[in-house]
Amino acid sequence: MARALITMPATAKRGEVIEIRTLIAHPMETGYRPGADGAILPRNVIHRFTCHYDNVLVFSAELFPAVAANPFIAFSTVATASGTLRFVWSGDQGFTQTETASLAVT
Amino acid sequence: MKRVAAMMLLVAAPAVAVDARRSGFDDMSPQLQAMQRDDAANPAMLWVKDGEAMWGRECVRCHGDAATSMRGVATRYPSFDAATQRPITLGQRLATHQRTTSLSPESDALLGIEGYVALQSRGLPIAPPDDPRLQPFRERGEQLFRRRMGQLDLSCAQCHDDHAGQRLGGSTIPQAHPTGYPQYRLEWQAMASLQRRLRSCMNGVRAEPFEYAAPEFAELEIYLKARAAGMRIEAPALRP
Numbered sequence: 001m002a003r004a005l006i007t008m009p010a011t012a013k014r015g016e017v018i019e020i021r022t023l024i025a026h027p028m029e030t031g032y033r034p035g036a037d038g039a040i041l042p043r044n045v046i047h048r049f050t051c052h053y054d055n056v057l058v059f060s061a062e063l064f065p066a067v068a069a070n071p072f073i074a075f076s077t078v079a080t081a082s083g084t085l086r087f088v089w090s091g092d093q094g095f096t097q098t099e100t101a102s103l104a105v106t
Numbered sequence: 107m108k109r110v111a112a113m114m115l116l117v118a119a120p121a122v123a124v125d126a127r128r129s130g131f132d133d134m135s136p137q138l139q140a141m142q143r144d145d146a147a148n149p150a151m152l153w154v155k156d157g158e159a160m161w162g163r164e165c166v167r168c169h170g171d172a173a174t175s176m177r178g179v180a181t182r183y184p185s186f187d188a189a190t191q192r193p194i195t196l197g198q199r200l201a202t203h204q205r206t207t208s209l210s211p212e213s214d215a216l217l218g219i220e221g222y223v224a225l226q227s228r229g230l231p232i233a234p235p236d237d238p239r240l241q242p243f244r245e246r247g248e249q250l251f252r253r254r255m256g257q258l259d260l261s262c263a264q265c266h267d268d269h270a271g272q273r274l275g276g277s278t279i280p281q282a283h284p285t286g287y288p289q290y291r292l293e294w295q296a297m298a299s300l301q302r303r304l305r306s307c308m309n310g311v312r313a314e315p316f317e318y319a320a321p322e323f324a325e326l327e328i329y330l331k332a333r334a335a336g337m338r339i340e341a342p343a344l345r346p
Contacts, residue, residue, distance in 0.1 A: 003155055007146035025152040028295075069295035070149040 004099050006087060011104045012079035020051070020059075021074040024089055024097065030065040046091035049073055053103075054083035063091075079105045127337060128271075130280040130345055138292075142344040150221060150290035150342035153214060153297040157222030160215065164205040172226050180227040180339055184328045186239045193243045193324045196220055197288075197299055201319075211318035217288045217297040224288065224341035231336045232285065240328060247329030250322060256313030262326075277346070283334035284327065286343020293346065300327060 008020040024046070031043025043065065051059040058077045082105045090096040131139060141147045161172050169175045180196055187194035194202075197220050201209040209216040234240075251262045265274065266282035273279070287300040294302075301323045305315035316322045 003152050005146065005151060005155065021146045023146065023149060023152060025149075068292075070152060072147055072149070 004087070004089070004097060006099055006101050008085070008101060008103070010102075011106060014079060014081075014105050016079045017076050018079050018103070019074065019076045020085070021072070022049075022087060022099075023070060023072045025070055026089070026091070026095075028063075028065070028067055028069045028071065032065070042093075044092045044095070046071060046089050046095065048088075048090050050088050051075070051077075052086045052088075053077060054081065055086075058085075079103060081105050125336075127283060127334070128281050129283055129285045129337060129340065131286070131340055131343065133271075133278045133280055134344075134346065138344060138346060142286075142340070148290060148342065148344050150288070150297055150344060153218040153288075153290075154221040154225055154342055155218075156214065157218030157220070160206075160219050161222055165219075168205075172222065176223045176226040178227050178230055178233075180224040180341065181230050181233045182235050184240075184324050184331065185235050186237050191239075192321060193240055193328050195300075195324050195327055196223065197301070198319055198324070212299060212302055214297070217299060220299070221288045221297065221342040224339065227339045228341060230339055232331055232334050232339060234328070234331050234335050243325045244328050244332055247325035247327070250326050251329055256308065256311035258311040260311045262307070282330065283337055284330050285334060285337050286340040286345070288341065289343035289345055291345050297342070300330075 004022060004024040006020070006022050009018050012018050026046055027044055028046065029041050029044040031040070031045075033041050035041045045065050045067070046063045049059075049061045049063065049071075050057060059075045061073060063071060083103060085101050085103060087099045087101070088096065131142065134142070145151050158172075161169075165172070183196035183199065184193040185199075186192075187199075197211070197216060200206055200219055200223065201211065201216055206216075206219065209219070254261045254264075262282065265279050270279050270281040284300050287303070288297050290296070291298050291303075301318055304323060304326060305318075308315040
């Protein structure tokens, strides 16, 4: 079960800078911690986050084990045309989650 | 920034004059306060969104829109449960309700639905029910609050009444008002119930914690809620 929250304006004026804030539920297990039974918990972190705006990469980030659980990533982009933003998080153990949001530019 | 702080002081000043009680929110840094105020940044909302989805699947057929049917519900718990003749907490009520009976204590699903229900009371004052049947349990809760326990031989009251506002290690000792549960705790990197908070406190004084859903927790909570009566619900809160 993975969940993500994306907060951004639904509409914007052409050329306006919009702020996009994302929050995803993920344990970000470092791979260094022992569990209740003393055995090391396998690493399970998100490695990469990308945002494509109409299939153009506008933002990406690399994440590492020092990042806290449920990572919050905020960034901005320029509203150029009405379209779809695609957010992808990918990481260990085949984890991948994709979310989309649409932006109407006037 | 300075002007904003001065304005906030002006707003807060009259409340302080009549009420010396402080929510843990008041002791947090401005950055963390901003994080709690902003639902887009508060990770507790991840759980609450799951709770909202569960509401749509399980609860809405009988209870309708939560914004109206659940408004103020969290302010009244723990309330008296006629079936068991005992006080029951909001979490236990949800966990034993007919559509959601399979929810185990401290599970993500229970914390989600509890958070979603508590969210509907955000901003409302805590209003413990005026039920004489609850009185003996409230008194037992107060006794628990004042009873020394564990190897450190400390009671809740010795920290949270006598030394609230002072420091324990690097942290400010809060006055222990349960205004924001269930809440996201940054240290635990997870949503947590009041019972997990109390169990952690008991571990801290080297006492053996009560089991989840133990009757003692309902008694303690009912006393804490009476102590915090009138303070505003801020669930789902965020704490360091």
